Amino acid sequence: MFKKKGNDGNKSIENQPLKNNGTTITSDALKRHLANMDDAEFIERTTDKEQKIMFVYIRTLIDHERFNESIIQPLMHHSCDLIYECITTSKVSEINTMEEALSQLLQGSILINDPIRNQWWAVLLQNPLARGIETSETETILYGSKDSFSEVLEQNITMIRRRLPIAELKTEKFTVGSLSKSTVVLMYIDGLTNPEFIAIAREKIKQINYDMFLDSSQVATFMEEHHNSVFPQFQQTDRPDVCAYSLGLGKITILVGNTPFALNAPVTFFHLFQSPEDYINRWIVASFLRSLRYISFLLSLILIPMYVALTTHHYQMIPLQLLFVLLESRGKLPFTPFWESFLILGVMEIIKEASLRMPTKSSQTLGVIGGIVIGQAAVQAGFASQVLIVLMGISAIASFLVPNYLMTKANTLIQLMILILSSLLGIFGIVLGLIALLIHLNSLTSLKQPYLAPLTPFYWKDWMDLFIRGPLVNMKSRPEHLRPLKKWRYSQRR
Amino acid sequence: MMICLVLFLGGCSPFMESHLTENNLIEEIAPVIFWSVNKGEEGKLKVSTLVPPLTDEKKRLNTLEVDLLKQGEKGFNLTYYREVKTGQLRMMLINEEVAKDGLLPVITTLLVDTDVSQRLYLVIVKGDFEEYMSKQIEKQENLDYFIYRMLKHYEDDKGEITVINLHQFKNYLYSPFLDPLLPVFKIEEDKFMYEGTAFFNDDKFVANVNGIEDNIVQLLATNNYLDLLPLPEQSVTLGHVQANVDTKLNDLSSISIKVKLNGSIDEYRGDKDIHDYSTIKEINKEAKVYLEKKTKEVLKQFQEWKVDPLHFGTLTLKPFEKKMDHEEWMKHWEDMEIDVEYELEFEPLTNIDTNDGDHLTH
Structure with a gap:
């Protein structure tokens, strides 16, 4: 009844592929295709030999300086017979169809017509517009390399290649997105990465059928097996060292054009708790920090629900002194512990989100106002108890210890789910929530590989780099759960 | 679901x-x-x-x-x-x-x-x-x-x-x-x-x-330890007293209790010279006699009250033998002869010369 009636006429237009005809290239045909494109230019020049040459390009996509230096000047004063021979740039290709011509034009090529042979050439002279290599903002570390990916795909590949200068590092190129024509590069180490992962990834990329991909996470969405989970099934990182390390372990890396974030897979739940700094610190310190992250993750999940459970159902478990404090402070409050926590949690999320969207300087002010002023005022105005504000602070800070930012976001939702359960069922609810979470995690897969490995299925050797980070000299083999073709990490038996 | x-x-x-x-x-x-x-x-x-x-x-x-x-x-x-x-x-x-x-x-x-x-x-x-x-x-x-x-x-x-x-x-x-x-x-x-x-x-x-009887119960039964054990009759306070109790039941008619006390002399307010080794020996002897007497008195009271808070009844338990019931044990306990022996070993208040070769043990 309420179903939208499809408009057959419109539908047929939408589903039509964009005009890509394989007809012969003529300047008229090109003009037709590039009609109403203000930045498309057709220039005709006469050379010293009285030869008329046509240049077709899109002004905003090409590098004008190089165009003058390596094409216009040599051609105008050329002494060679063939146009092709005069062009002093390496990326010259012969094009024959209209489809090729348009594709090259939109990638930043200049089309040149050779009137004698009636042949079209494409010279790639992309506009080098890109930001420089900067430090990673999403995964900051104190020690270790500081460079991070940028939007330029080639540059990103270079950064990985520099770290893994081996011929076995393969890059397979795909194009996805009917509108965005995004380049996706699948990287792996031949003879090391399990061919099953490569085949699955290759197959999944080929199957992608969508119009636009503006970020690698969108590519990941089309490649993952569980769309309704809050847990990321691909590790998104903008650090080349993380990608190189992952490749070295036997994972695959997917780079997407125009985004600084690469995807690593197969990933496990525990990979999300690993930071590049783990492999820089002393192993004892690194192990301590890693365990701290797991504990903080658990704390950020259950601290507030625990408060609600204790104050709603299990007053018996509250330490006596704290009970008296809570009795006094909660006596003034109009809300039950659940609504109190729910409200403060909501406010906290608003502050977090607002400080992210604001410019850095404003977000600092916002943090101070949000954290201190609202927190203090909430207590004084009788909206929340002091104990809750303290717990909320600890919980919020603890949630940021997880290096993966997507995981931090997922945290809040899980916390909310456990909060509801705890208000209804107390500690039993928290336990139930955690069991449900464990069941969910156990059912997840990344590139069809188990998400909770090496816990389930159990690979005891991989525990050396799981909750702790063992000494590197003892980590002789690559993770078993990744089933690499080369097991040992050393080249000669020690 | x-x-x-x-x-x-x-x-x-x-x-x-x-x-x-x-x-x-x-x-x-x-x-x-x-x-x-x-x-x-x-x-x-x-x-x-x-x-x-x-x-x-x-x-x-x-x-x-x-x-x-x-x-x-x-x-x-x-x-x-x-x-x-x-x-x-x-x-x-x-x-x-x-x-x-x-x-x-x-x-x-x-x-x-x-x-x-x-x-x-x-x-x-x-x-x-x-x-x-x-x-x-x-x-x-x-x-x-x-x-x-x-x-x-x-x-x-x-x-x-x-x-x-x-x-x-x-x-x-x-x-x-x-x-x-x-x-x-x-x-x-x-x-x-x-x-x-x-x-x-x-x-x-x-x-x-x-008082002292309670202290004895704590030494013998509940804690086996006392921070301070004041003995006013001997004008001395013993500190950090650790008790090692060894009880032995002799054919349900008598029980012998050996108590070894370790600790230190924390205070002395008597007239004798505490720096003299013989005084220490004397205090030890007096304390031993006093504690033995008091312990016997306390245990006699327990017999009169028909209580066994020191759990001597557990000594009757033997493997593969039928357990004695409470009444039967009480009948034996009421008439039981009690032998108490103390062994005291205390650090003196100050460093003193103990060259006479005798150890501070009685």
């Missing part, structure tokens, strides 16, 4: 009455930390408790005369706007008169109440605790909490007073050879002070010991 199934099958639905999901919103309840039970008029019980305050409210002592303990709890709920909860109950203060009639009903009530922790401290009180509390509450607002902290402290840090909790008391009560004991506190005007250790025949309070 699965969660719902687990909830409902487990009977843990929030919509059903369930112990797991009891609504205990802390601002709506009054978690009390002690109950005091006294004898009321006409065989009734007088139960009292202090209700913790909410904001802008004074702490108040509630007292009710009831026939049953739980009736008191219900009675409080009817007269007070917050529900009294026993989940944080830490102490049970029982008047000696109630204890003389037997503690079994009180203990059973507490034991079956799943809200009440087994780590609840049991205390026998001599005097009117309610009156004392109502007077002191004006001066010391957190008095109940301080009393609890004191008991908790001495439970962990043994060596001063006897501290027994519900779990231990229950174990003593239901074991054939372990007669229960409890701390006794006395009320004197505005003081609530430790008096000694109370002994029970089955569940009935018989008598209590205090």
